[in-house]
Amino acid sequence: xxxxxxxxxxxxxxxxxxxxxxxxxxxxxxxxxxxxxxxxxxxxxxxxxxxxxxxxxxxxxxxxxxxxxxxxxxxxxxxxxxxxxxxxxxxxxxxxxxxxxxxxxxxxxxxxxxxxxxxxxxxxxxxxxxxxxxxxxxxxxxxxxxxxxxxxxxxxxxxxxxxxxxxxxxxxxxxxxxxxxxxxxxxxxxxxxxxxxxxxxxxxxxxxxxxxxxxxxxxxxxxxxxxxxxxxxxxxxxxxxxxxxxxxxxxxxxxxxxxxxxxxxxxxxxxxxxxxxxxxxxxxxxxxxxxxxxxxxxxxxxxxxxxxxxxxxxxxxxxxxxxxxxxxxxxxxxxxxxxxxxxxxxxxxxxxx
Amino acid sequence: xxxxxxxxxxxxxxxxxxxxxxxxxxxxxxxxxxxxxxxxxxxxxxxxxxxxxxxxxxxxxxxxxxxxxxxxxxxxxxxxxxxxxxxxxxxxxxxxxxxxxxxxxxxxxxxxxxxxxxxxxxxxxxxxxxxxxxxxxxxxxxxxxxxxxxxxxxxxxxxxxxxxxxxxxxxxxxxxxxxxxxxxxxxxxxxxxxxxxxxxxxxxxxxxxxxxxxxxxxxxxxxxxxxxxxxxxxxxxxxxxxxxxxxxxxxxxxxxxxxxxxxxxxxxxxxxxxxxxxxxxxxxxxxxxxxxxxxxxxxxxxxxxxxxxxxxxxxxxx
Numbered sequence: 001x002x003x004x005x006x007x008x009x010x011x012x013x014x015x016x017x018x019x020x021x022x023x024x025x026x027x028x029x030x031x032x033x034x035x036x037x038x039x040x041x042x043x044x045x046x047x048x049x050x051x052x053x054x055x056x057x058x059x060x061x062x063x064x065x066x067x068x069x070x071x072x073x074x075x076x077x078x079x080x081x082x083x084x085x086x087x088x089x090x091x092x093x094x095x096x097x098x099x100x101x102x103x104x105x106x107x108x109x110x111x112x113x114x115x116x117x118x119x120x121x122x123x124x125x126x127x128x129x130x131x132x133x134x135x136x137x138x139x140x141x142x143x144x145x146x147x148x149x150x151x152x153x154x155x156x157x158x159x160x161x162x163x164x165x166x167x168x169x170x171x172x173x174x175x176x177x178x179x180x181x182x183x184x185x186x187x188x189x190x191x192x193x194x195x196x197x198x199x200x201x202x203x204x205x206x207x208x209x210x211x212x213x214x215x216x217x218x219x220x221x222x223x224x225x226x227x228x229x230x231x232x233x234x235x236x237x238x239x240x241x242x243x244x245x246x247x248x249x250x251x252x253x254x255x256x257x258x259x260x261x262x263x264x265x266x267x268x269x270x271x272x273x274x275x276x277x278x279x280x281x282x283x284x285x286x287x288x289x290x291x292x293x294x295x296x297x298x299x300x301x302x303x304x305x306x307x308x309x310x311x312x313x314x315x316x317x318x319x320x321x322x323x324x325x326x327x328x329x330x331x332x333x334x335x336x337x338x339x340x341x342x343x344x345x346x347x348x349x350x351x352x353x
Numbered sequence: 354x355x356x357x358x359x360x361x362x363x364x365x366x367x368x369x370x371x372x373x374x375x376x377x378x379x380x381x382x383x384x385x386x387x388x389x390x391x392x393x394x395x396x397x398x399x400x401x402x403x404x405x406x407x408x409x410x411x412x413x414x415x416x417x418x419x420x421x422x423x424x425x426x427x428x429x430x431x432x433x434x435x436x437x438x439x440x441x442x443x444x445x446x447x448x449x450x451x452x453x454x455x456x457x458x459x460x461x462x463x464x465x466x467x468x469x470x471x472x473x474x475x476x477x478x479x480x481x482x483x484x485x486x487x488x489x490x491x492x493x494x495x496x497x498x499x500x501x502x503x504x505x506x507x508x509x510x511x512x513x514x515x516x517x518x519x520x521x522x523x524x525x526x527x528x529x530x531x532x533x534x535x536x537x538x539x540x541x542x543x544x545x546x547x548x549x550x551x552x553x554x555x556x557x558x559x560x561x562x563x564x565x566x567x568x569x570x571x572x573x574x575x576x577x578x579x580x581x582x583x584x585x586x587x588x589x590x591x592x593x594x595x596x597x598x599x600x601x602x603x604x605x606x607x608x609x610x611x612x613x614x615x616x617x618x619x620x621x622x623x624x625x626x627x628x629x630x631x632x633x634x635x636x637x638x639x640x641x642x643x644x645x646x647x648x649x650x651x652x653x654x655x656x657x658x659x660x661x662x663x664x665x666x667x668x669x670x671x
Contacts, residue, residue: 026482026483029483030483030487045515092490193371194371194374194375194378197371197374197375197646197649197650197653198375198378198379198642198645198646198649199604199605199645199646199649201609201611202611202626202641202642202645202646202649203642205611205626205627205630205638205642206379206382206638206639206642207382208630209629209630209633209635209638210382210383210385210386282497286497286499289499290499290500290501290611290612293499293501293612293615294611294612294615294627294630295631296627296630296631306499309501309502309505310501313505313616316505316508316509316513317508317513317520318513319509319513319514321509323505324502324505324506324509327498327499327501327502327505328502330498330499330502331494331497331498331499331502334497334498334499335493335494335497335498337497338493338496338497339493342493
């Protein structure tokens with residue numbers, strides 16, 4: 001047994017004992033099952049596996065600590081009402097908020113943070129990491145790190161734009177269908193049913209074959225394919241609102257349909273729509289990354305996470321992790337948004353369980 | 354019983370109509386091309402004569418409805434025309450690949466369905482405990498990761514750093530069954546990770562929704578153990594939503610294979626589709642889309658019929 005293994009096991013067992021001593025049942029269960037699992041890993045894979053496990057555990061606790069302190073920070077600095085909500089937020093939510101903040105900073109200040117240009121060739125292809133190129137070079141010798149930073153701007157920006165477009169189309173038609181009713185409602189409903197009967201990725205591939213692959217077409221096609229889901233939700237939410245008395249009153253006052261939608265229905269449908277925006281953003285973001293990964297989405301030389309994975313995938317067979325970093329960036333943002341949306345849904349539903 | 358049959362028949366009829374409309378969309382989408390198919394294939398440099406010859410070869414001189422009926426008739430008999438890229442019959446290329454895709458989806462389903470239902474029941478049984486919370490975070494993470502991320506992580510750990518599985522799933526027709534399963538294992542695990550989260554969360558939610566009902570409270574007051582309350586009393590009543598979510602995820606498995614097939618170079622329909630999209634090989638793209646859409650609609654139909662059959666309130670309407 002090496003020193004590393006001895007130190008690792010001692011720390012794990014000590015932590016489990018501490019948790020047991022202070023009657024933290026859940027913490028104890030987690031720690032002790034982790035200890036048992038790492039015994040098994042150590043036996044199976046030797047020290048290299050044990051190191052991986054130790055790094056994973058360390059990362060997990062680092063994230064938890066970060067989330068905890070960020071929550072505390074927000075609770076201390078925000079005005080009282082918001083601080084109260086923040087203090088009761090789960091750790092996952094504050095972690096999500098923190099990650100989103102980091103992405104926003106990276107996207108806004110990309111030219112300042114990135115040491116090199118987006119499409120600037122500065123080294124040999126697949127150059128190993130050094131102090132000039134933090135993560136090494138990509139297949140053309142461009143700086144991986146700078147491209148990942150710029151990717152925050154391009155990939156997330158395009159996904160946001162697409163989601164916003166899908167939302168505009170979907171929610172407006174949904175609210176309109178609910179308010180007008182009758183044949184408008186029926187037609188919209190049938191069209192949406194048909195659009196949703198074809199798997200989205202497959203439909204996107206079909207449409208992109210026809211209109212050709214460029215960013216504008218990509219945004220339009222994905223927005224078109226994801227608006228039916230928004231339509232359904234908007235229609236369902238608005239359907240419950242249009243039967244209310246105050247809508248009836250507004251109708252009797254002789255208000256126009258447009259006024260009804262904007263001033264009477266929309267304000268009461270915002271909460272579910274905002275949560276839906278977060279969820280839809282995740283799906284749109286994943287879809288765009290998938291298409292870029294297939295080489296049919298955002299086109300080079302624009303730095304984009306999906307296509308970066310594809311371009312550098314050969315490195316994986318040499319045991320390199322660099323191609324996984326852009327993929328991890330995609331996953332991390334989606335996880336973060338999902339955590340926040342989960343929390344918001346919980347808040348708006350008022351559930352205590 | 355008669356009502357159920359008419360309900361199911363109605364649902365099947367609706368599914369058939371949807372399929373017809375979808376086939377019209379798939380066919381019609383190509384008609385929306387600026388200019389027409391012949392011009393799109395030949396590009397801008399083509400002379401009017403070559404375009405005319407191409408039009409005649411593709412049969413574009415006839416009207417669209419006539420060609421649609423011919424195309425659909427052919428497709429129903431398993432004839433999808435000829436590929437533009439290599440002049441081979443589309444059905445010939447599609448057939449073995451579709452069997453491969455179904456095989457991959459079946460292996461993934463064989464893993465994911467039992468695991469996710471067991472995990473869902475456990476999460477409902479020990480809800481609000483550490484296990485439930487960890488499962489919640491883990492499933493959210495796997496739901497949020499793109500398929501290629503999971504796939505490459507598996508390749509990195511299970512085939513590059515520890516050479517246990519092949520990183521490229523080259524399946525051939527004459528492979529013995531066990532070897533075939535072994536080669537398909539990595540893509541199947543990737544797919545399992547993707548769909549397990551959704552199924553598990555739905556199972557958990559379906560069971561928890563039932564736990565507030567009076568008959569569950571009664572069972573608990575009788576002094577039955579917790580697992581028995583859930584397995585014997587709650588689970589059978591949660592079957593309808595579970596069947597539904599299983600069928601939906603099977604549909605997802607069939608279509609979600611596109612990315613996984615690309616990552617593992619698995620010879621399935623998804624790979625063919627992506628290849629043909631880059632080559633703008635319209636007959637193949639149309640055929641792949643039709644096959645995917647038909648499978649998707651069929652499985653959605655099964656989900657609906659399954660939930661009608663498993664719900665006594667729908668079986669015996671008042």
